[in-house]
Structures are given as structure tokens and as C-alpha cells.
Amino acid sequence: MKDDRQNFVLFAVIAALILFGWPLVQNRFFPTANPPATKMVDGKQVALPKPGADPTADSPAAIRDRQVVLAETPRVRIETPALRGSINLKGPRIDDLVLTRYNETVAKNSAPIRLLSPAGAPEAYFAGFGWRAEGLSPPAADTVWTASAPVLTPAKPVTLEAANATGQRFRIEIAIDNDYLFTIRQTVMNGGAQPVPVAPYGFVNRVGVSKDPDSWTIHTGPMSVNNGAAHYAPNFKDVDAGAQRFTTQGGWLGFTDKYWLTALVPDASQTFDGQFRAGANKAYQADYSVQPKLLPPGRSLTQNARFFAGAKEVRLLDRYTDDGIVTKLDYAIDWGWFRLVEKPIFYYLDWLFRLIGNFGVAIILLTLTIRLILFPIAQRQFASMAAMRALQPKMKALQERYKDDKPRLQQEVMALYKTEKVNPLAGCLPAIIQIPIFYALYKVLLLTIEMRHQHFVLWIKDLSAPDPATILNLFGIIPFTPPHFLAIGVVPVLLGISMYFQFKLNPQAMDETQRQVFAFLPWVLMFVMAPFAVGLQVYWITTNCVSILQQRLLYARHPGLKEAPVK
Structure with missing residues (x-):
């Protein structure tokens, strides 16, 4: 009896550590979900502004500033x-770009995502191409x-x-496809009397770090593909400490956010020097330069590059990669170790969504x-x-007989398993298989833009964010924001209930402490899972419901499971 009390107290302490300690580590190692897209206010759902954005970004003053x-x-x-946007003819620079397929929030009148802004405007972010002034006098x-x-337009390139x-005369031909890829052709025509060295370069410059947190699970910030591999380092702090350089043939470099990417792609046939460096006023720059080539008088030299600026759509990045247009551009999405599991799950889930039109239903069908x-x-x-x-x-009986002879006890137990043809690990196999699947779905919901702002039913406007219907403040009627670990919505409660009934159907343990632990565990997991994406909770609820039906069916085939163990 004393041991039972000690075990239960130990479990209670562990449960408390999970509840209060888990939030301290989850944001660093396992970010739970996207920031909430909506909030309950007075019982009504209100779209939230873009998290981390400049609070004046949508104000008339900021819009006028940018327009000026x-x-x-x-x-x-x-x-x-x-x-939609524009190219600055002074420089020249690509410094004005919005993504018309994606909005800032789930509100119907929300503005489209702005990716690039000119220098001097809020959140400046721009790209440019030119030639090094080493033995050559390029335009200022x-x-x-x-x-x-x-x-x-995609049908009509522009020549600058x-x-x-x-x-010397300089020409920059800019073409663009129907998505986010610019093709840049830089030409120098030497009308002078002397040969000149021609060394093209490109750069992307941004003010400030990514608004999306950089974590062990998701990389945001500087990124490159060089020497045949994708590199999710350095981060912004590394660049602050000093310029980060590499030399390679083939590849690209730029800045990645959770959903957005800018990438400079030099000619794959030439070796280039790439670097990330920090500048004044919290500016960061990714740039490359190609080794110079000597251009004789009366001749011209054209060198190609590409520039990606847009959303990290999985199918699009895969197409650019598979068609050989950009090396490993699909690695801009930080799939991580479970890439071989995550991508098939994404493609199947995306196929179900295109077939049905509702991502929540697609998740349920994936679970089934x-x-x-x-x-x-x-x-x-x-x-x-x-x-x-x-x-x-x-x-x-064996434990009682050989309690003082552990080696003999182990031998007898193994002999018993062999005689009865029982594998003690067989019961763990489904749970082990579920781990990579569950983690893969977690990454898919967290990483892929296809899941962003996907509506399910009623108040669930974004399956990649937590449930906004917080019970503790009566769905926003009480003007009170609960602490993070108490922000329990309706869906997490349904998850806890489904886990409770599933555990109730499981064969009861002989030990009283174990039974108490399993009775309490669903409610601990309810709090742990509450901050995660609703889509992940929908998957788990569906899994629990199917398991309940499955257990009832299998109990009929194995009635011994329902009987009390013989003592």
C-alpha cells in the first residue's frame, strides 16, 4: 500500500513537470502550431492581425510612406x-512584390502578403544584379x-x-514565369578599345530577422545549397558575428521564412563565391559573385542567373527541382529526418484535399x-x-519462485514466452509505427503553406493553428486571456474524452497504481496537446475513435482480454 502511494505521488510530480515544464522547451524543439489566426471576443470570432508584423504596416501612414x-x-x-509589384529602374532593383494568392489573415478583406519592399520603406527587402567594379566601370x-x-508579364520579358x-553597354533582360521564378540575363558589350574583366553578381538585402522563429524543428533565416548539400546554417546570430562564406559550383543562397523564400540562383555551369553578411541598421545580405572573364573589344558576354521570390509551395519547388531548373530547391522546406515519410503523407493529404475540398475531412480520411x-x-x-x-x-508464480535469482528468472520467463509462443514486443509495434506517422503529420501541418489558413468547420478557420475557442474565458465573453498552459479549447477537450474512453477499453492492469496512472493520463495529455495545431488533434481524435471501434471488434475475437486476470 505504501509503495502504491509512493508510485502515485511520483506520477503526480511527473505530470506536473510535464504540464508546467513542457511549454518551456516546446517552442525551442517542437513548435506546436502556427500563431492563432482568430480569437474569440464576446463569443464571436475575430481575425487576428499578422503576428509579429509592424503595427503600422496596415495604417494609412505606412501605406503612404511606401507609396512615396x-x-x-x-x-x-x-x-x-x-x-504584383514593380522593378525599380534606379539600380536596378526588384523591390516591390506582393503575393496575390496569399493573404495576411483569414479576414475576407485582408491584404495580400507583401514579400519585397524598397529601401526606405517599412520592412525593406529587395534584390539586385550588376557587375563588380574591378577593371570595369559598370553603371553607378x-x-x-x-x-x-x-x-x-510571363508573356513579355523586359530589357533594361x-x-x-x-x-561598354550593359543590358539586363528579365523574364518571369507564371509563378515566382525570374530569369536574369546579364550582358556586357565592349565597345571600348581595351579588354575588360566581366564579373556579374547578385544580392538580396533584408532589414531585420525573420518573424518566424528559428527552432530545432524549423529553420528560418539564411540558407544555401552548396557543394551538393542543403545547409540550414548559419543563422542570423552567426552572421552578426561575422560574414559566412563558401565557394561552389551549382546551388543557390538566400533567406527562408516558414512559408516564403528569396533565393539567388547563379548559372549552374560556373563556380561562384557566396556569402551572408550583416550591415548597418539590422540589415542582412546574401550575395554571390562569379569569377571574372576577360571580354575583348568588339565582343559581348552574356551570363545567366535566376531569382526565386515567393511561396514555398511543395509541388512547385519539386517541379523546379525535378526539371533541373534549380538544384535542390525542394530543400527550402526543412522536412528534416522524416522526409521520406513526410512527403508521401503530404502528397496523399493534398490529393484528398483537392478531391474533397476540406482539409479537416482530408485529415480524417488520411487517418482512416x-x-x-x-x-x-x-x-x-x-x-x-x-x-x-x-x-x-x-x-x-515465476517471480515468486525465483525472486532471489534474477538470471534464472529471466531464463524461465524467456522459456515461458517460447513455450506459449508469445512475443512481448508485438503489442508495441503499432505504437512504434504511429510515431513517425504522427511526427510526419505534425511537420506537414507546421511547414507546408498548403495547410495555412485551411478552414474545417464552424469556428475552426485554420487547421495549422491551435483551437481559438478557449473554454476558461467562456469563448471570449469574459475579458480574460488564460495562461498558455490553461488555454484549453473545445477540440483538446474532445481529445481528452476520446483518450479516456480508449484507455477505459484497454485491458486493465493488475496493479492498482498503473490503473490510476492510466485513468489520469488522458487529462495530462489533453493539456500537453492543447497548444498544437487543430489538424493534429483532429488526427488523434479520429485515431482514438477508430481504435475504440476496432477494440470492440477485436474484443469479440479475443474475449480473454475482457476477463479479469486469474490470480
Whole structure:
């Protein structure tokens, strides 16, 4: 009896550590979900502003400030099915870009995501291309280039031209596809009397670090593919400490957020020097330069590059990679160790969504598919559990007989398993298989933009965020924001209830302390899972409900599981 009390107190302490200690480590190692997309206020659902954004970003003053900056220089408009913005002819720079397929919030009148902004505007973020001034006199940074057309579209590229005083003419041809990939052709025509070295470069400059946290699970910040591998380092702090450099042939470099990417892609046939460095006013720059080539008089030299600026859509990045357009661009999504499991789950889930039109229903169907595949294994698990339960009296007898001879006890137990043809590990197999599947779905919900702002039913407007219907403040009626670990919504409660009934159906342990632990465990897990994405909780609830039905079916086949163990 004393041991039982000690065991229960120990479990209570562990449960408390999980409840209060887990939030301290989860954001670093396992970010639970996207920030909430909505909030309950007076019982009504209200869309939240973009987390971490400049609080004046949507104010008239900020919009006027940006528009003033944009109006200061002549520009070429960008009009594509996915992008809208402009190219600054002074420089030139690609410094004005919004993503028309994605909005800041779930509100119907929400503005589209702004990716690039000109220098001098809030959250400046821009790219440029030029030539190194080492033996060559390229146009100055304040040179205004002439454009061949006022608008850049997928069907109509634009050519920018400028010249210097020593006889060289410079041309930058910019084309764009229907998505987010710019093609840059830099040409120098040498009309002078002497050969000149030509070394093109490109850069991406941004002010401030990513608003998305960089964690063990998801990398945000500087990223590159060089020397045949994807590198999720350095981070912004490393760049603050000093420039980070590499030399490679083929690859790319840029900045990645959770959902957005800017990437410079030099010509894959040439070796280039890449680097990340920090500048004044919290600015960070990724840039590359190609080794110079000597251009004789009367000749021209053209060198190609690409620039990706847009959303990290899985199918699109895979297509650019598979078609050989950009090396390993699909690694811009930090899938991590379970990549081989995560991508098939994503593609199947995305296929179900395209078929049905509701991501929550797609998650439920994914769960049913997984449970159907695992059903034969579950049958063997229950058969093993029934056999192990029948062996409990014999196990107890052996433990009493050889309690002072542990080696002999182990031999006798193994002999008993062999005689009765029981595998004690068979019951663990389904749970072990579920771990990579569960983690893969966690990563898919957390990483892929396809899950962002996906509606399910009623108040669930974003399956990649936690449940906003917090019970403790009566769904927003009480003007009180509960602490993080007490922000329990309706869906986590349903999860706790489903786990409780599933545990109730499990074969009861002979030990009283174990029974108490299993009775309390569902409610501990309810608090642990509450901050996670609703989509993940929908998966778990569906799994529990299917398990309950499955257990009832298998109890009929193995009635020994329901019987009290013989003492």
C-alpha cells in the first residue's frame, strides 16, 4: 500500500513537470502550431492581425510612406497570376512584390502578403544584379536604366539598358514565369578599345530577422545549397558575428521564412563565391559573385542567373527541382529526418484535399487510411495482449519462485514466452509505427503553406493553428486571456474524452497504481496537446475513435482480454 502511494505521488510530480515544464522547451524543439489566426471576443470570432508584423504596416501612414518611396523612381510594373509589384529602374532593383494568392489573415478583406519592399520603406527587402567594379566601370548605383516595356508579364520579358563613359553597354533582360521564378540575363558589350574583366553578381538585402522563429524543428533565416548539400546554417546570430562564406559550383543562397523564400540562383555551369553578411541598421545580405572573364573589344558576354521570390509551395519547388531548373530547391522546406515519410503523407493529404475540398475531412480520411493499413498489425497486437494477459498468473508464480535469482528468472520467463509462443514486443509495434506517422503529420501541418489558413468547420478557420475557442474565458465573453498552459479549447477537450474512453477499453492492469496512472493520463495529455495545431488533434481524435471501434471488434475475437486476470 505504501509503495502504491509512493508510485502515485511520483506520477503526480511527473505530470506536473510535464504540464508546467513542457511549454518551456516546446517552442525551442517542437513548435506546436502556427500563431492563432482568430480569437474569440464576446463569443464571436475575430481575425487576428499578422503576428509579429509592424503595427503600422496596415495604417494609412505606412501605406503612404511606401507609396512615396515607390513614386520617387521610375518603374516597370510586374503583373503575373501569382505576383504584383514593380522593378525599380534606379539600380536596378526588384523591390516591390506582393503575393496575390496569399493573404495576411483569414479576414475576407485582408491584404495580400507583401514579400519585397524598397529601401526606405517599412520592412525593406529587395534584390539586385550588376557587375563588380574591378577593371570595369559598370553603371553607378544611382543610374536610371531605360526599359523596353512598361510592364513585365510571363508573356513579355523586359530589357533594361545602360552605358558608361568608356564604351561598354550593359543590358539586363528579365523574364518571369507564371509563378515566382525570374530569369536574369546579364550582358556586357565592349565597345571600348581595351579588354575588360566581366564579373556579374547578385544580392538580396533584408532589414531585420525573420518573424518566424528559428527552432530545432524549423529553420528560418539564411540558407544555401552548396557543394551538393542543403545547409540550414548559419543563422542570423552567426552572421552578426561575422560574414559566412563558401565557394561552389551549382546551388543557390538566400533567406527562408516558414512559408516564403528569396533565393539567388547563379548559372549552374560556373563556380561562384557566396556569402551572408550583416550591415548597418539590422540589415542582412546574401550575395554571390562569379569569377571574372576577360571580354575583348568588339565582343559581348552574356551570363545567366535566376531569382526565386515567393511561396514555398511543395509541388512547385519539386517541379523546379525535378526539371533541373534549380538544384535542390525542394530543400527550402526543412522536412528534416522524416522526409521520406513526410512527403508521401503530404502528397496523399493534398490529393484528398483537392478531391474533397476540406482539409479537416482530408485529415480524417488520411487517418482512416492509416488505420486500415495497420489493422492486421493491430489484430496481432490484441492477440499478443490476450496471450500476455493469460500468462500473468504464471509470470507471478515465476517471480515468486525465483525472486532471489534474477538470471534464472529471466531464463524461465524467456522459456515461458517460447513455450506459449508469445512475443512481448508485438503489442508495441503499432505504437512504434504511429510515431513517425504522427511526427510526419505534425511537420506537414507546421511547414507546408498548403495547410495555412485551411478552414474545417464552424469556428475552426485554420487547421495549422491551435483551437481559438478557449473554454476558461467562456469563448471570449469574459475579458480574460488564460495562461498558455490553461488555454484549453473545445477540440483538446474532445481529445481528452476520446483518450479516456480508449484507455477505459484497454485491458486493465493488475496493479492498482498503473490503473490510476492510466485513468489520469488522458487529462495530462489533453493539456500537453492543447497548444498544437487543430489538424493534429483532429488526427488523434479520429485515431482514438477508430481504435475504440476496432477494440470492440477485436474484443469479440479475443474475449480473454475482457476477463479479469486469474490470480
